[in-house]
Amino acid sequence: AEKFAALKREQALPLAINPNSDQYLEERLQLLDEQLATVTRLAKDNELPDAILTESGLKITPLDAAVPDRAQALIDQTSQLLPRIKITELLMDVDDWTGFSRHFTHLKDGAEAKDRTLLLSAILGDAINLGLTKMAESSPGLTYAKLSWLQAWHIRDETYSAALAELVNHQYRHAFAAHWGDGTTSSSDGQRFRAGGRGESTGHVNPKYGSEPGRLFYTHISDQYAPFSTRVVNVGVRDSTYVLDGLLYHESDLRIEEHYTDTAGFTDHVFALMHLL
Template sequence: MLHLLKIDGAHVATPLLAAIDLIKNGARHSVPTDFLRRTSKWHQHLKMQQPSDQRLWEVAVLFHLRDAFRSGDIWLAQSKRYGDLKQVLVPATTAAANARLAVPLDPEQWLADRHAQMEIGLEKLSKAAKRGTIPGGAIEDGVLQLSRLPTQNPNGAADLLFDLYKRVPDTRITDIMLLVDDATGFTDAFTHLRTGAPPKDRIGLLNVLLSEGLNLGLSKMAKASNSHGFWELMRISRWHIESEA
């Protein structure tokens, strides 16, 4: 499989890329571990590996390859999910033409401005410390102590909040999402991966989206739903939610 992937990466991933090349070659080789972190538990596992058996080392490489794809240290050419993160950055020429930028394009200019503001702020803090007039704090034994700001709620705020909650009708979140879908048609974007047809089961699709957004999982969502079982949600997720790498 690795032979079919055009893998590239940042400089920090060079040791991992070298380990991947060793696996691609297929010949007997040493098992470098410089792609592992110093505190990685894989060091202990690999010490227990037989010298003639490299399978555990290959598993460690693949695990780190997965993590590198997720972090963006390694990317695949022409991939949507695991492509080079630089491809989503705004070109410098486009950014320069945008007059609404809140920061200058030159990082040195921005750092110099931040440094000047920090110097002014530290000078004000030094004068306030000498006078003992630091707002909401003081320096004791060389340590800056800040007092917690008191909570100030207007009178009657709690009663108003409870009254507002009573006025809000009990509504299913899927009903709200259906209203949003009627106005925007966002569910039409989740087309079938093979046929390209829009989803027919909108309630099931919304349940899957909720389970993903809440990090609930399809199993728990199926238990909480009175309209769809696990395998129905799994089918919708597989054909309408998951995107190709």
């Protein structure tokens, strides 16, 4: 509180806007007048991009297909070039390229896991929602006791976050990723999974899902198709509550400048806070 007060007195708050409210509002009103004048002129001359004004109102031009039909043949050809390998081999290859497994350190002494195969098997069990018991039963040489011990000591939210950042950074630095975007734009959305049991008694009611028990995985993805943040959300909470968390607390090198959400991820308060960043 003392540091904030000092920065405020010195007008040194690290904000992306003018901290003087009167000056800020004057600047924004001037910008709004200029933009409205531009829209009015374009509408009068019927030159609005991808939109026209008629007596019945505003009509938006439908979007063209993101992938042209002629590209499908190239997509099929490229798919045939990819080798057909086991998912376990793919996980090993990605770790060889990026070294993400080194972030799954021991809770007590910070040491890396000695058995990489055991570590990646436990991670894979999480990824495909197989669970440790079935993972042990389907993997020769692995036991539930070994997987459970490694999961307890090496796999945590913070180790997953650090490993995810390693993967995102590796893709971000890869030259091919620039064909998709520059890593400054992102979007976020949630995917709900219904849970078992009776949830009506919890009192959590969502306007969309009602009182059915479940959890929402809220994911931020960059314009390079890298999911740089995923958070588990109670379905009774609005998505917008977690939008800023994903933008501020991811550990990757991405510098997001523009973010998109659907209506569930938007509130005036959240987007106003984004404007301060």
